[in-house]
Amino acid sequence: MSNASKDAKEQKKSEQKQQMKAYEKYVKKFTPSPKYFSNSVKAFIIGGLICLAASYTEEMLIARGFEKTEAGSIVTVLLICTAQLLTGFGWFDTIAKFAGAGVIVPITGFANSMVAPAMEFKKEGPVLGSGAKLFTLAGPVLVCGISASVIIGIIVYLL
Amino acid sequence: MLRNKLGKQTLLFRNRPEILGTGSVVGVKEGQGPLGKGFDLVLEEDTFGEKNWELAESKMLSQAMKTAMKKAGKNEDQIDAILSGDLLNQLMSSTFSAKDFSIPFLGMYGACSTMTESILMGCVLVDGGYADTIVAAASSHYSTAERQFRLPLEHGNQRPPSAQWTATASGSLVIGRTENPQFCCTHATIGKIVDTGLTDANQMGAAMAPAALDTIYRHLLDTGRDWSYYDRILTGDLGRIGKQILLDMVKNLGMDMSPAYDDCGVLIYDQEQDVHSGGSGCGCSASVFAGPIYKSMLEGSLKKVLLVSTGALVTTTSALQGESIPGIAHAVAIEALR
Numbered sequence: 001m002s003n004a005s006k007d008a009k010e011q012k013k014s015e016q017k018q019q020m021k022a023y024e025k026y027v028k029k030f031t032p033s034p035k036y037f038s039n040s041v042k043a044f045i046i047g048g049l050i051c052l053a054a055s056y057t058e059e060m061l062i063a064r065g066f067e068k069t070e071a072g073s074i075v076t077v078l079l080i081c082t083a084q085l086l087t088g089f090g091w092f093d094t095i096a097k098f099a100g101a102g103v104i105v106p107i108t109g110f111a112n113s114m115v116a117p118a119m120e121f122k123k124e125g126p127v128l129g130s131g132a133k134l135f136t137l138a139g140p141v142l143v144c145g146i147s148a149s150v151i152i153g154i155i156v157y158l159l
Numbered sequence: 160m161l162r163n164k165l166g167k168q169t170l171l172f173r174n175r176p177e178i179l180g181t182g183s184v185v186g187v188k189e190g191q192g193p194l195g196k197g198f199d200l201v202l203e204e205d206t207f208g209e210k211n212w213e214l215a216e217s218k219m220l221s222q223a224m225k226t227a228m229k230k231a232g233k234n235e236d237q238i239d240a241i242l243s244g245d246l247l248n249q250l251m252s253s254t255f256s257a258k259d260f261s262i263p264f265l266g267m268y269g270a271c272s273t274m275t276e277s278i279l280m281g282c283v284l285v286d287g288g289y290a291d292t293i294v295a296a297a298s299s300h301y302s303t304a305e306r307q308f309r310l311p312l313e314h315g316n317q318r319p320p321s322a323q324w325t326a327t328a329s330g331s332l333v334i335g336r337t338e339n340p341q342f343c344c345t346h347a348t349i350g351k352i353v354d355t356g357l358t359d360a361n362q363m364g365a366a367m368a369p370a371a372l373d374t375i376y377r378h379l380l381d382t383g384r385d386w387s388y389y390d391r392i393l394t395g396d397l398g399r400i401g402k403q404i405l406l407d408m409v410k411n412l413g414m415d416m417s418p419a420y421d422d423c424g425v426l427i428y429d430q431e432q433d434v435h436s437g438g439s440g441c442g443c444s445a446s447v448f449a450g451p452i453y454k455s456m457l458e459g460s461l462k463k464v465l466l467v468s469t470g471a472l473v474t475t476t477s478a479l480q481g482e483s484i485p486g487i488a489h490a491v492a493i494e495a496l497r
Binding site: 016017019020021023024026027030031032033034039087090092093095096097100103104109112113115116117119120121123137 | 210211306310311312313314315316317319320321355356357362365369400403404407433483
């Protein structure tokens, strides 16, 4: 290919890219942005309430003679079970629509991300359905989380 | 010399293929929407008594086809072909519903533009004398589409305002040749793929709007008609955002189509129904046309309708690979001749 036609091609490409960028900008004018402020407030309140309830349960367990680490584990289990149960009843997504990060970021969101695909793919069988799809949402989070902790672990060791 | 082609992209149906009957079946949410009364059947439950969503969608589609055939007064033996499509891999809903009939079957795929693609190809068969009577249909189901393209239903998340809600809906038309045609498909315009470069799967309306404009503009150019020729220009599923974009783009061309223009995705739901930008899916334009719009044509309040189903050809693979979303739109002109 001669240089001239190559240049022309490249120029056309960059023009196209510019056009696409301009369209993206144009589209933004028509797209309402999410309600960041009210979403954050809702997430803060609901997330805070969950933490408060968890803390209160932990204190109660400790007062009844459980070790602090034991009490912590029990609270975690309770949070997971509650989220799973709510997902099973079909209420979790409604709550999450309202509370957003308030229930998605804590361990409740993790529990939901396991149960939701398990329910969704139940019809395809317990092994190749639920079994295979169980980690579709949680898997990437686990991989990234574990990888990050390994890397940080190495850094800490070397320091 | 092409006898039946106008301009660059438009087909002329000289033999006036006529709509003989329509059928529309929609889910619970669509039934509660502003058009609820216009559909033939509103489900009491989105499972439609089936054990999974996919079978439920197939059953809805079969039901829509049966209703259309019944209204047209045709039985299975009198139908020469079924042209149908949906959003699932291998057109699962369409092929499974076609099992109910022993009629030759052609699967159609144009993402959400499938309905006009089915009508267009069906009219070609009828007009060209390759078929006397055909069934054109399309379908979508919120739960099957979510599972294939997005997240599990029970997964908790927040959708952005530009997201759209896949309509649980099926629509079907029986099209045939008659002696004295009344409600006919007169023209159809095959759309081009228009790539806007948008990559956000939650911006489908915006990804499709330029394709819709391209097809409508080309249709008017090819037929020599004016924007005001049609009582109704209906796009498939641009949603609120896509609708505004299309209107603005037309305005920027120095033209105005707002009185006649609307979008099926905007019409099918109320803003309070938590659907964000509006409805989507092939069933959206299929059921809205086969139900309420055709009813208005029968009653005489609408005479000339341009149906422009719009499709965003996004796949889960291309989305993950960071590719843009190609848009397409096909137009069919449906006119009451008397």
